[in-house]
Amino acid sequence: MGDRFEKLQDRLRDWTKADLPGEIWHSVDLFDQDDYDILVVPSFSVDQQVGEKIEGFLHYEERLLFSLIRLRNPHTRVIYVTALPLCPIVIDYYLQLLPGIPFSHARERLLPISLYDGSLKPLSKKILERPRLVDKIRRALRPNKAYMVCYNCTELERKLSLELDIPLLAASPDLLHWGSKSGSREIFAECNIPFPDGSFTVTSTEELLEELYELWLRQPDLKRIVVKLNEGFSGEGNALLDLRPILDYAPDKCERVETINALDKQLQNLSCQAEGETWESFSKRIPKLGAIVEAFIEGEVKRSPSVQGYIRPTKEVEILSTHDQILGGADGQVYMGCHFPADAAYRLKLQDLGLKVGEALAARGAMERYSVDFITVQHPETNEWDIQAIEINLRKGGTTHPFMTLKLLTNGNFDYDTGLFLSQQDQEKHYIATDNLQKEQYRGLLPNDLMDIIAEKRLHFDSSSRTGSVFHLMGALSEFGKLGLTSIGNSMEEAEEIYERVEAVLDEETKNYGDRASSLPLNWDKA
Template structure:
């Protein structure tokens, strides 16, 4: 993620680390009732490569995805300040507040303060805030900095600078440690943990070196059919490109010299198959120079899945496992995140969770805090229930699996049990869900959030707090303009969650005079 227009001078790491130490007195997991006065500043900035983000339809509405943070308002002495680029529609806020269990929505609303920059430009939200000193001052005056902290989608030097200007700690990884969430950094962590992961190259920054390491990878793995070229800081699979080796058969290992193989790779790189259909080699090559890239063996398999595990390192240095998911992937070669189901398959979720814990312990030893995710490839071995797990990458931020899981917590007040990898309500009921950010169809354009509620309530598909099942929605700001919606369908079994998901899409199609819902292949900055 290129840091376009980001601060040229890194903020003071020593002062920042001193601030982060204060989190130990101010942060408490959402698993617990918190009676103490708290002030939480939510900055839902996608501080990622802005050029890449513009490939996502309605991306400016993705600032709504951290609205699950309103779960904190169920604690009666917590105040929450939420900042966005453009004002949030009141109906969107009302929707979330009415979902809060056990507290009047009016009481929660009185403890919520909203700010907006009134700036729709293609800049990270945090940058927009920093460019408005008067807004920064108004936020400061709203906060009691003695018991406040800040949370965000992902941390960069921008969020670090805002934390220091406001003199409140940031509940996020120090940007100095972000290397461990890159493709090359992830591979180093996996090696240090002893986790199985695909063979791959070191980090390179130009076409010639990329051709060289690709040739070396093929020589180490002569049976390879494909390899993946990955930008070091790509996200959601959008920084990946597939390189098929069949056209290079004439220079396969044993048939040509290393030099001849490297030269053919150099020529063939311009024919990469990109996961983003609008990507072109000329632009991709520039990103290789700016960000670096690696070559990695493509994991083949007749039955292959893409599970992930989520955890966090608390401000006290403890590693907690939060969830597992089977990811729903799309795009030309199934590498772009579209959605997820919870929990991951029982055949591998606990094994994957233990691998994730080992990664978390490595991250904690390096000083990282807050959420992390680890993506895997799972390949079934024959007809048995044995799955081979290969670690693929680490994400040091919130992701596409964060908000549906937090929606489940918000709606049910339940907890995740790492002992069996299941989620239980206070009454002991196990819950499952299917979720997506990419329920999208042209026919849905023009639907207002109120229209959505009319359609769903009429079919009795909205989340029912008594039954503990139904659908909850996010990204409602995308609906009218882009025909795009996010949904978490919650059931008492995975099959029930899938059924609710399908019934919602069917209800929307019928209301819009359509059949056959189509989910978009937009990337998920997850």
């Protein structure tokens, strides 16, 4: 299987070397000119129990709808597979954003496929369980002119790539270790990048307790320790162990066995990020997924920035963007959204560190997108920022779609020297983006209702000023009251104002909604 897969991946490298105008793989990522069939399989191949904790998890497949941007090339075709049907108006919404392409022409080159399967099994597994569908997709793709993209690459995505006989634009599943919590720490050590003290992989509670003890012994002033499953999603695999209630049992105050017993008991009070998670359920996944322990970074002024990069099949590494992440949850470790760009005080440093990580990943054979998460703490006296690397993600993530949306709608470019994004008119562009604009009162809103509100209140993106909001995760709105959006402005202040106006309008439109009747009858077009 490995040799066959590598031969398929060699096609990507051959296309890269092909004497074609525009550097083909530069264009694939940045949506310039390319002439390929693209199979989009937005499969979240993650621990099923993690998915169960995230409301509207299946609708996160909509985050890769920015891939429809590729249809702006009149020769490109896209097959987009989802577990549940996409609302037609959602597809129309994205196609109407395409510049210079008639809507009908783009629509003819898009084949959406739904499996009508609402289970939490990975989408790739669902496809493989349907051989007739696999055959249909295979026949729809042009031989030697097609490739596959996905959210993250596991053995399932590799198997699907082999079944379809098309290359997969993603890091091989053989490299997944380097995107795990433990593998990330190994890369950071190799690249001499600062990262929090902690452990590598443990696979039992007994090993975990030993590592907790050793970490506390090395750092007797610790107040909290983070326990992380080796594979997680959006911070849902993280838990926080508070040492303050058991300070009397610190390693420098009593015997080793007493400290370990105290730690064991305190684990029962572990603060898990996932709602409803307990130490009992969390610990059951440690043998399967592995876990690490890590010193919790304290600080009065603390942020969670990230850097995004791209590795071409030729092993060239490019920095795409930096963000300041917006974190929430009980202990502030769950990804809620982001600001672009990251603060000027440290974004260029993040770019340099991200480039080092990308080069280390490229040397191991990785390709396509990756990101690195950090924690920065401002020193109260010098105002300098201490930067600690936290995690590498070998996949697309929550910062992928807003940046690519910005790229499409402004036709601008990221400037590595400043860390800014400039439009074609050299206007700075900033945005705030989220996957988690969620309120109880939004439940029951259909995508069509949202479109009515967007049109009536003029919340849509303004192509003349290249500012405004672009929406996603619309399929999660009716059942979960959950929506995603990217608000673009010419300054961070303007982007935040645009975002706040969207939220204010939605709040007003859904306030006492039952007391108001629609201004149009359901059969208005026949009235």
